[in-house]
Structures are given as structure tokens and as C-alpha cells.
Amino acid sequence: MKIMLKRLIIALIIIITAILLFSGCSSSREEAAGSPDEVLTIIWKGGETEIKVSEIMDLDCLEKEISAIDSENEDCVRTVKGVLLEDVLNNYIGIGMSDIYSIRFTAGDGYAIEIPPEIVQKREIILAYEMDGEPLEEKSKPFRAVIPDERTMYWVKNLAEIELIEGHVINKVTGIVFIESLTKVLATEDYDYYGSIDRAIPAADLLMEFREEDEQDFIIIVSSDGLEKNEDKEIFKGGFLKIDGEDSPAFLDPEIPKGMWLKDIFAIFYGQTAYISAVQSIEMFENTPVEGKDGVWIKEILEKAGMEEYSNYLMRALDGYSVEVSSLDLEDGVLYINEDGQICTYFEEMGKKYVIKDLVSIENKK
Numbered sequence: 001m002k003i004m005l006k007r008l009i010i011a012l013i014i015i016i017t018a019i020l021l022f023s024g025c026s027s028s029r030e031e032a033a034g035s036p037d038e039v040l041t042i043i044w045k046g047g048e049t050e051i052k053v054s055e056i057m058d059l060d061c062l063e064k065e066i067s068a069i070d071s072e073n074e075d076c077v078r079t080v081k082g083v084l085l086e087d088v089l090n091n092y093i094g095i096g097m098s099d100i101y102s103i104r105f106t107a108g109d110g111y112a113i114e115i116p117p118e119i120v121q122k123r124e125i126i127l128a129y130e131m132d133g134e135p136l137e138e139k140s141k142p143f144r145a146v147i148p149d150e151r152t153m154y155w156v157k158n159l160a161e162i163e164l165i166e167g168h169v170i171n172k173v174t175g176i177v178f179i180e181s182l183t184k185v186l187a188t189e190d191y192d193y194y195g196s197i198d199r200a201i202p203a204a205d206l207l208m209e210f211r212e213e214d215e216q217d218f219i220i221i222v223s224s225d226g227l228e229k230n231e232d233k234e235i236f237k238g239g240f241l242k243i244d245g246e247d248s249p250a251f252l253d254p255e256i257p258k259g260m261w262l263k264d265i266f267a268i269f270y271g272q273t274a275y276i277s278a279v280q281s282i283e284m285f286e287n288t289p290v291e292g293k294d295g296v297w298i299k300e301i302l303e304k305a306g307m308e309e310y311s312n313y314l315m316r317a318l319d320g321y322s323v324e325v326s327s328l329d330l331e332d333g334v335l336y337i338n339e340d341g342q343i344c345t346y347f348e349e350m351g352k353k354y355v356i357k358d359l360v361s362i363e364n365k366k
């Protein structure tokens with residue numbers, strides 16, 4: 001009898017160990033799952049598909065150690081358990097990763113970010129329900145999008161919606177507008193930025209939509225450190241552009257998660273226009289001295305803004321003054337900010353008419 005009991009206990013131990021060992025992904029499924037009816041929405045070609053979170057969790061699971069780049073730009077290692085987005089798309093939408101261009105993840109807390117095409121094509125995208133051996137925190141459930149070797153700003157918690165984007169029409173830039181000059185004539189308001197009272201404009205006031213040939217539903221923001229981000233046009237228009245003080249120009253909105261704010265903006269692209277910061281240009285490009293100030297070559301700004309080469313350009317000042325300059329002459333043009341904070345041009349050996357104060361735009365001269 002005693003021996004039988006012992007055998008039974010041993011058998012039980014073996015069975016329990018086996019369950020623990022081989023159940024793999026399902027062990028944490030119950031804990032990971034939120035409410036049973038919770039759904040994830042996928043948008044593709046205008047159609048919405050709602051998929052039960054519990055069904056997604058029944059797909060093949062994967063568990064692996066991965067590295068990431070955190071918000072301080074440091075490498076870190078995490079273990080994740082979840083399902084591949086690719087499997088979800090295969091099973092429920094009938095498409096593969098190569099059928100899509102980019103992806104916009106939206107969270108239940110309002111955080112949203114577009115994953116650029118280079119990342120979508122190159123990386124695995126995991127819908128994780130467990131990290132570092134623990135189910136996600138309540139506020140991150142049901143899934144956190146995880147993209148190995150990329151910044152954690154792409155790792156969207158509390159995932160609610162996945163919009164699959166087929167492509168973006170990127171317009172040719174035919175003109176640049178200087179943010180610091182344009183915003184001088186726009187109505188500003190006080191903006192409390194971590195205790196400093198700075199000036200901001202409603203971001204919607206920046207976009208000169210009349211200049212555009214086509215409507216576009218997104219804008220592209222490039223920071224001076226090279227970070228490039230697409231943002232939904234309506235989200236952008238609902239926020240503010242802080243134009244002075246620390247980190248300016250900066251896109252902010254107290255009503256959206258801070259992770260969506262952007263500082264040190266070099267350029268905002270909308271349609272055929274690039275809105276450029278002269279202040280950030282001077283930070284970014286090699287300086288050449290003008291009138292005792294740090295200047296930068298205008299040509300370099302135009303190149304970085306992706307402006308086409310034209311035979312002639314029209315430079316305009318805030319007061320309406322304008323002057324035409326050839327592509328060749330533009331090579332000698334320098335931009336700087338004078339004592340009064342005005343954006344000015346200087347063309348060596350080209351006479352007074354090329355000296356512009358409060359330069360606001362440079363366009364192709366048709």
C-alpha cells in the first residue's frame with residue numbers, strides 16, 4: 001500500500017512537471033486575458049474586422065528574448081511571449097506582411113503611432129501578452145505590440161486598433177516656409193511647459209492648406225536628431241506648436257499621451273510644403289559666420305527639406321517684399337538670425353536687394 005502511494009505521488013509529480021513544461025504558452029493565457037468579449041480591431045482597405053482577444057491568444061505562441069531601444073535611447077533586453085501579427089493577418093484578413101506598407105497602432109489610452117515601412121518589412125511584430133515572465137499590467141492589456149531592436153515608442157501597450165496602411169502619396173516639396181517667421185504673424189497663446197510660460201500657436205494655424213493641390217490625411221515631422229514620424233493630420237491640428245523656450249519648435253497637446261509629443265522639430269511636411277525651423281537648422285548644419293552670427297547655407301536647408309531643384313526661386317519676406325534668385329546664385333546664400341531674432345539672408349557680393357529680413361518662404365519660381 002505504502003509503495004503504491006509512493007508510486008502515485010511520483011506519477012503525479014511527473015504529470016504536473018510535464019504540464020508545467022509543455023503547456024508553454026497556455027499557462028499564462030487565463031491570467032493574460034482580459035474580459036472574454038474583448039476585441040482587437042483591424043482596419044484594412046476601409047473595412048473593419050473585430051477579432052476576439054481570446055481567439056488571437058489561441059494562435060501559435062512564441063516566446064523569446066529580445067532587445068529594444070528604450071526611451072533614454074539605451075539598449076535593454078526583455079523576454080516576451082505572444083503571437084505574431086503576421087499570423088493574425090494570415091488567419092483573419094488573408095494577407096501577409098508584404099501586402100501592407102505601414103501600420104498605425106492605436107491604444108485604448110489614446111496613444112497612437114505609425115510604424116514606418118522599413119520597420120514593417122524588416123522586423124517581426126509580436127502581439128505580446130506576457131513580458132519578463134509576467135502577464136501584462138492591467139493598463140497594458142490585452143496586448144503590447146513588440147518590435148525587436150526598435151525604440152520602445154513603437155511598443156504600443158493596451159492595443160485597441162491596428163490600421164493597415166496600403167501606402168502614402170508623398171508630394172514633391174515645391175516650397176519651404178520658415179516656422180519662426182510665419183508664427184510671428186499668427187495669434188499665440190501662453191503655454192505652461194514644465195513651469196515655463198512659453199508661447200504656442202494652435203498647430204492647425206500653421207498649415208497653409210490653400211497652397212496644396214490635394215488633401216492629405218497625415219503630416220510628417222522630422223526632429224533635428226533625425227527622428228521622423230508620421231502623424232494623423234487631425235491629431236496634429238488638434239494640438240499646439242510651441243515656438244519659443246526650451247525644445248522649440250515642439251508639438252504638444254495636454255490631451256494626448258506625452259509619448260506623442262515631439263521636440264526640436266526641424267521640419268513639418270504637409271502636401272507640397274515643408275515648414276522649416278531656422279533655429280534648428282542652425283543647430284543641425286555646419287555654421288558659416290555672417291555679420292557676427294552663425295549662418296547656414298540656404299542650399300543645405302533646401303536639400304534636407306527634399307525640395308526639387310528649380311532654375312529660379314522666389315524668396316519672400318513677411319512684409320511682402322520678394323526677390324528672385326537663380327539656382328546658381330542660391331549657392332552663395334546664407335541664412336542667419338540677427339539680434340532682433342529676425343531670419344535674414346546674406347548673399348556675398350550680390351548687392352542689397354538680396355538682403356532679406358524676416359524671410360518667410362522660398363518657393364520655386366514658375
Ligand SMILES: Nc1nc2c(c(=O)[nH]1)N[C@H]1C(S)=C(S)[C@@H](COP(=O)(O)O)O[C@H]1N2
Binds near residue numbers: 109
Ligand atoms: N498605450 C501606450 N503605449 C505606449 C505609450 C503610451 O503612452 N501609451 N508610450 C510609448 C512610449 S513613447 C514609450 S518610450 C514606451 C515606454 O515604455 P515603458 O513604459 O515600458 O518604458 O511605451 C510606448 N507605448
Ligand SMILES: [Mo]
Binds near residue numbers: 071152153259
Ligand atoms: Mo517615449
